[in-house]
Amino acid sequence: MVTSIASVCLSGSLTEKLHACAKAGFDGVEIMDADLTVAYESPEEIRALCQRLGLRIDMFQPFRDAEGVEDEVFEENLRRAREKFRTMNRLGADLMLVCSNAGTASIDDDQVAARQLGELADAAAEYGVRIAYEALAWGRYVSDYRHAWRLVQAADRPNLGTCLDSFHILSRGHDPAGIEQIEGEKIFFLQLADAPQLDMDLLSWSRHHRLFPGEGAFDLAQFLFHVLRAGYRGPLSLEVFNDTFRQTDVYRTAAHAQRSLTWLADQAAALDHRRQSILPAAQPPRAIDFVEIAGVDLAEVDHLMDQLGFAFRGRHRRKPVRLWSYGEARIILNEQPKLQTPKIAGLGLEVADSAPAAERAEALGAPPVFRNTSTGEQNLRGVSSPDGTEIFWNDQIGPDGWISEFEGGLAPNGDSGTIDHVNLSYPWQDFEEAVLFATSVLGLEATPAAEVPGPLGLVRSQVMHTADRIVRLPLNLAPPTAPVPPRHIALACDDIIAVAADARSRGLQFLAVPDNYYDDLAARFPLAPDFIHRLKDLDLLYDQDDAGEFIHFYTPTIGDFFLEMVERRGQYDGYGAPNAPVRLAAQRSLLS
The missing domain is CATH 3.20.20.150 (Divalent-metal-dependent TIM barrel enzymes)
Structure with a gap:
C-alpha cells in the first residue's frame, strides 16, 4: 500500500x-x-x-x-x-x-x-x-x-x-x-x-x-x-x-x-478474495475485564467502593495496586505519584486471542505500553490510545490469571454486577480520532451520534459497542468552549433501589437531583406516586421506552471520574439520555 x-x-x-x-x-x-x-x-x-x-x-x-x-x-x-x-x-x-x-x-x-x-x-x-x-x-x-x-x-x-x-x-x-x-x-x-x-x-x-x-x-x-x-x-x-x-x-x-x-x-x-488482509484480524472484545483508576491518593475512592458494597479483593503482591469487585465488575486502583487527580487510566478487554489484537493495534500506529511484570505474573499486552488511556487485552480468563496476583482480600460478595458501560469524554479536537481508534483498533461498531443539552452547550455522544452490546463505550464530545466532562464507569445491578438504600445507609450521598425533575417525571410517565416518591427519596433517575425501563444514580465526582449504578428492566437498550441534562447541570452546580 x-x-x-x-x-x-x-x-x-x-x-x-x-x-x-x-x-x-x-x-x-x-x-x-x-x-x-x-x-x-x-x-x-x-x-x-x-x-x-x-x-x-x-x-x-x-x-x-x-x-x-x-x-x-x-x-x-x-x-x-x-x-x-x-x-x-x-x-x-x-x-x-x-x-x-x-x-x-x-x-x-x-x-x-x-x-x-x-x-x-x-x-x-x-x-x-x-x-x-x-x-x-x-x-x-x-x-x-x-x-x-x-x-x-x-x-x-x-x-x-x-x-x-x-x-x-x-x-x-x-x-x-x-x-x-x-x-x-x-x-x-x-x-x-x-x-x-x-x-x-x-x-x-x-x-x-x-x-x-x-x-x-x-x-x-x-x-x-x-x-x-x-x-x-x-x-x-x-x-x-x-x-x-x-x-x-x-x-x-x-x-x-x-x-x-x-x-x-x-x-x-x-471485500476482495484476491487480496490478502493488511492487518491481523480484529478481536472484538467479549467483555470488559477491568477498569483502572490511577492517582496519587485513592483513599477516597476506596471509601466510595466500600459504600457501594464492592468487595475488597486485595493488594497486588508487588505493586501499589488494589482490586475491588462487584460481581463480575472489577476496578483496579493504581497509586501513581505523577497523577495528582484520580482518573480512568486504563481498560482491560477480554478477547479470544490477545496476540493478534495487540499486533493489529501496533500496526495501526498505537504505541505499545510497557507493563512491569515479574516471573509468575500474567503478561497483559497493551497499547496507549491517542488520548493516553491504556488498553490491555486478556485471553487468560479466570482465577489463575492476573486476579491471583492480588492477596489479602475478601472472597467475591456474590453480587451479580457487571460493567454496563464506560463513558469516555473528549475535547473537541480529539473526538474523531477516538471514534477511529475504537473502530479500527478495538473492532467496535458505531451508533449514530446524538446530542444532549448541557449547561454550557450541546454535548455530542456516540456509542461504540460490540455487535452483542456486551461492551459499550459511549464517547462524549464537549462543546468547544466548555471544560471536558469527567468520565465515568456505569455498573449494572439487579435491584438498584436496594443498592441505593444500602449505599445511603453507609453514608454515601448521591448526586443531588432537583425536585422539579420528579414533577416533570410525573408528567412524562404514568408512574405510581409511591414509586416516584421512592425515586425522589433516593435521588434516583428514571427513563422508559417501548422496550423497558432504566433506573440509575450517580456518585459524587472524585478527581476526573465518577460512578453510575444502573438497572435495566426488560429490553431497554439506551443510557437514560433524557436525564443527561439533569446530571450535567447538577455536576456543574457543585463546581460553582
Whole structure:
C-alpha cells in the first residue's frame, strides 16, 4: 500500500506539514497551491526537503475554472496554467489536479469542454506534466465522475486522465460501481475522504466537515474496492478539509490520518478474495475485564467502593495496586505519584486471542505500553490510545490469571454486577480520532451520534459497542468552549433501589437531583406516586421506552471520574439520555 496526503489536511507551515507526513510514514504528498504560495521556501527548497524526507510529490493542486469557457477566457487560462507548469517543474511535480468549472460564466457544451481540456493537456505536455481532471460535486455543468470521464475520453490525450474523489462522488449519491468501467491506467489519482451524513449545501459540507476514513457515514471500503477493481495502482491519498484538523497538532493528526488509510485498505481487501488482509484480524472484545483508576491518593475512592458494597479483593503482591469487585465488575486502583487527580487510566478487554489484537493495534500506529511484570505474573499486552488511556487485552480468563496476583482480600460478595458501560469524554479536537481508534483498533461498531443539552452547550455522544452490546463505550464530545466532562464507569445491578438504600445507609450521598425533575417525571410517565416518591427519596433517575425501563444514580465526582449504578428492566437498550441534562447541570452546580 502506497499512501499520500494533501497538505490541506494538516495545520502549520508547509515545512512543518512535510516533516509530520514523513514521520507518520506517508510515501507522498499532494502540495496545495495555497500552502506553497505562503511558504518562504522556494519550490526548489521544498523539492529538496521532500527528497531528504523520503517523500514523493504526488500532485500539485488545484487548478480551477479551466474548461468550458469562451475562447478569449481560455487563452488567459492557458497563460495561468503555463505559469503553474513552470512552478511544478521547479517543485519536481508532474501531475496537476484540474477541477471541473464551477463558475457562472461557463458554457454548457461538452465539445467545447473536451477541446479545451485537450489543449490544456497539450500545453502541459510541453513541460512534462500530466493532468488529472476531477468532477467537483458542485461543478456548474460537470458534477458527475462519469461525465468527467466522458470528457477525458473525448479529449483523448495520453497525459490527460481523471481524478476520483470519494467525497465528490458519494456526497451526491452517485453509484461508485461505474468506476469499474474506467480504464485503470487513466485513473491518474485517487483522493479519499469520509464525512458525516449532513443536510446542507455541498460546498460547505466539503470545506468544513470532511473526515478521515472510518469516522463518517460513507462506505469507503466499497468505494475503494471498485477503484482497485478498475485497475488503479497509484497511491491512496487523503484530501480532508476540516476546521478541527487544521488546528490540531500536526504530528498527531498526520499519525491519525495514516491510521485511517491503513484501516481502510484492510477493509477494502476484506471485500476482495484476491487480496490478502493488511492487518491481523480484529478481536472484538467479549467483555470488559477491568477498569483502572490511577492517582496519587485513592483513599477516597476506596471509601466510595466500600459504600457501594464492592468487595475488597486485595493488594497486588508487588505493586501499589488494589482490586475491588462487584460481581463480575472489577476496578483496579493504581497509586501513581505523577497523577495528582484520580482518573480512568486504563481498560482491560477480554478477547479470544490477545496476540493478534495487540499486533493489529501496533500496526495501526498505537504505541505499545510497557507493563512491569515479574516471573509468575500474567503478561497483559497493551497499547496507549491517542488520548493516553491504556488498553490491555486478556485471553487468560479466570482465577489463575492476573486476579491471583492480588492477596489479602475478601472472597467475591456474590453480587451479580457487571460493567454496563464506560463513558469516555473528549475535547473537541480529539473526538474523531477516538471514534477511529475504537473502530479500527478495538473492532467496535458505531451508533449514530446524538446530542444532549448541557449547561454550557450541546454535548455530542456516540456509542461504540460490540455487535452483542456486551461492551459499550459511549464517547462524549464537549462543546468547544466548555471544560471536558469527567468520565465515568456505569455498573449494572439487579435491584438498584436496594443498592441505593444500602449505599445511603453507609453514608454515601448521591448526586443531588432537583425536585422539579420528579414533577416533570410525573408528567412524562404514568408512574405510581409511591414509586416516584421512592425515586425522589433516593435521588434516583428514571427513563422508559417501548422496550423497558432504566433506573440509575450517580456518585459524587472524585478527581476526573465518577460512578453510575444502573438497572435495566426488560429490553431497554439506551443510557437514560433524557436525564443527561439533569446530571450535567447538577455536576456543574457543585463546581460553582
